[in-house]
Amino acid sequence: MTIQRVSRWSGIGGGKLPPVSSHGGGEKVFFDDGRVKVTESLVTIGPPWNKAFAVSQIRGVTYGKNRSQELTNSFLQLVGMVLILAGILCLAAGLTVGFVAGLVTGVCVLRGRVREDAPYSVSLDFGGAWATKYLSTRSEVWADAVANAIQEAMRQGRAPGREGFIPGQDRLRN
Secondary structure (H helix, E strand, C coil), X not given: CCCEECCCCCCCCCCEECXXXXXXXXXXXXXXXXXXXXXXXXXXXXXXXXXXXXHHHCCEEEEEECCCCHHHHHHHHHHHHHHHHHHHHHHHCCCHHHHHHHHXXXXXXXXXXXXXXXXXXXXXXXXXXXXXXXXXXXXXHHHHHHHHHHHHHHHHHCCCCCCCCCCCCCCCCC
């Protein structure tokens, strides 16, 4: 088994991508780097979050640039510029204290904008307006690998002949 090193700085993952494998006739594992594991039926995220999501409940998966803070940062940038402009108008009106207060407050708001935790993310869509979870990372390769593994697990789960919700169970019982 060969393990490809992706990045030592990948967010949730440790940067190791094993090949697709099956463990002793059990579930097929599409991705496992020690912290995130994608199998035929589950996406498991390890510490510190310790969450598991059923692949059958995932409606879509995307990855790309992390845009989670764009709206907040745009609003804070607007507020900072308005405060600086108010300080300049106070200076024009002869109020030096207003100029200093507006300038200092505006610069503090501009510098205090929310920083993104990582530049890339993997978004899991569960349907509905607010039913989205995402993982963030510094490695685009890691995000691509996780998203592709989840998509492959979704394809396997929706393949013809797999009628049950639980692996190994062919029909529901009353």
